[in-house]
Amino acid sequence: MLITSPKQLGIYLRDVRRNQRRNQTKVGDIVGLKQTTVSKLERDPASSSIESLMRLLSSLDLELHIQDKAVSREQAKLRDPDDW
Known part of the structure; x- marks a missing residue:
């Protein structure tokens, strides 16, 4: 999952917890951690x-991975157009 903003992170964490x-x-x-x-x-x-x-x-069984943006762009170029 690519997360590019704090808001996206919060939404993702909430969705994982609810799922x-x-x-x-x-x-x-x-x-x-307190509920608050x-x-x-x-x-x-x-x-x-x-x-x-x-x-x-x-607690949510998640890990944080940090990746260079250049690597992400290169991986995007290699994706099969049919994957979209």
């Missing part, structure tokens, strides 16, 4: 700490 059929309290409890912190990460991740983000990712 796992878990509430904010449950995912927070797993890694020691999870809510803040979903609504406004730009104002949240990296530590809280990493904890929430762990």
